[in-house]
Amino acid sequence: MTIKQFEYKPLSHYSYAVLSEGKIALIDPERNPQQYYDFAKANNATIVAVIETHPHADFVSSHLEIHRETGATIYNSEKLGADYPHEYFDEGNTIHLGNTTLTAMNTPGHSPDSITIVATDGKETALLTGDTLFIGDVGRPDLREKAGNMQAKREELAEMMFETMQNKFSGLPDESVVFPAHGAGSLCGKNLSEAASSTLGEERKYNWAFKENSKEKFIETILDGQPFIPHYFGFNVDTNKAGAADLQTSIENIPFTENTKAEGLTVDVRAEADFKKGHLKGSINIQAASETAKFETWLGSIIQPNEAFTLVIDQKDNKNDILQRVAKIGYEKQVKEVITLSATNLESSEPLDLNHFKNNPEHYTIVDIRNQSEIEDGKIFENALAHPLNELRETAKKIPTDKPIVVHCAGGYRSAAGSSILENELKGVLIYDLSEAVKGFI
Incomplete structure (x- = not known):
């Protein structure tokens, strides 16, 4: 055996x-x-x-x-x-x-x-x-x-x-x-x-x-x-009770367009740095930039099973690999189109002045998007507001908007998604991603 x-x-x-x-x-x-x-x-x-x-x-x-x-x-x-x-x-x-x-x-x-x-x-x-x-x-x-x-x-x-x-x-x-x-x-x-x-x-x-x-x-x-x-x-x-359709049949006919834009719910799988340089307004950054990133878990935690979305990738050659990852959780039928972006009509994300944040944390609303069990084990910032990432699209409107907002998780991966969600949900408010710099506060 x-x-x-x-x-x-x-x-x-x-x-x-x-x-x-x-x-x-x-x-x-x-x-x-x-x-x-x-x-x-x-x-x-x-x-x-x-x-x-x-x-x-x-x-x-x-x-x-x-x-x-x-x-x-x-x-x-x-x-x-x-x-x-x-x-x-x-x-x-x-x-x-x-x-x-x-x-x-x-x-x-x-x-x-x-x-x-x-x-x-x-x-x-x-x-x-x-x-x-x-x-x-x-x-x-x-x-x-x-x-x-x-x-x-x-x-x-x-x-x-x-x-x-x-x-x-x-x-x-x-x-x-x-x-x-x-x-x-x-x-x-x-x-x-x-x-x-x-x-x-x-x-x-x-x-x-x-x-x-x-x-x-x-x-x-x-x-x-x-x-x-x-x-x-x-x-x-x-x-799984019903049995899934064949993988390749499910993904091979999903439309693909290069150098374009999209409307409606959009999931951008590119690396955080590329997303922050330029992305479509309202898109959510759920990174699939590495083979070990928890992309599938967070795609299925942020996006509902009945929601159609457009998928933004970095280059055509990665289309099949990304769609296979989407299909790992059965979400391929929700993908309206896979696209790469043109260089025009993109928005960028504001970088955080880390020194100012360190010296003046009271000038910011800090949002902790870690899981509830992590938050219960101890806060990183005492005055942070708890809004776990899997609930953030539903709870974002409860976050005060009288100060700039700093989003953090435990290592930087999730805060890229969280800050992009808040950029979309809270119009006119400066949203910052603490990203990997959070490790300096732990």
Whole structure:
């Protein structure tokens, strides 16, 4: 048995290929299936199964596309209520893959339909735990109150997770290798480790969810301090339940125009420095300038799933890559057009006089756009007003406009988006982005 882990860093997502005797089962594949095809070809193997541990909230899966292109059978829990061709994979069901046996365990808690896959080959055991068991944490239980086939209140799911952690893993050996669907940086949990895998023995020692707890204390702990829920999460659950359209078909016919302008909601993905030099009035700077930037998360946290928008990129050659990133969260159908900008009729952003700000902070309204959990851990500026970025388009009008406004986050990436939102929402007010200079105040 060979298990290949694939990582998509911007969403802190891990997907897997289990290979045995020339046959492959894919677990929780991301939107672009090409890497899995390449792996199969390199190993002279055939993809025969795709297993969804649950309908994911934070990314769109390619399970249906892989089924259509390879004939692989899709497996998931009956509780998922999938709208595409599939076979049930619930407690005790098995898939034989060469010398490897894949066995399903129903492990509700993150969602009512979550499963864990137990892969065994001789004395080897691996656990593909989806969003149930992470390294150092467990999946959050508050994402299925408004989406999916089976909806459940967070308290109900928290209780399910307690029962799962108390009972489901008890008969498995300490040497079992744990392979989760997410690592640190994911919004599907709150204290995920940087480690990409672990053993069940290590988790039993160090993961809080395996500690002896009353049900009441466990529920209190798991519900406390969870991150915000991005706008797109429920939309992705429903998209994955139905099965997404093929990736390339979805993006190849989106119009593209060079050296032009746009009206309406506009997302500019260029680097902050380029945006500030010249951008379209009213555009929002959600940067995709690096391969690891959390572009997808913030696109889906700032823009609603039903909002059409124009996408501004730096050059034509980057169109396909950017659209693939938009499609990771299923937003490609909302893109009206992709454009590059002409050099005329652009607005620039005013640079902050950092020395004046340091010496006269009372002359500014300071807006803290970090997440609520970050703000609760401690303010960087005592008099800053809390307006988390995921809510800023809705709360901007509540910000006083009698002084120039300085926007800050924790490192500079988010404040580029936040300051561009306020430039659009608060007309006639000087908006400054503290950007990376915030690090000098921490």
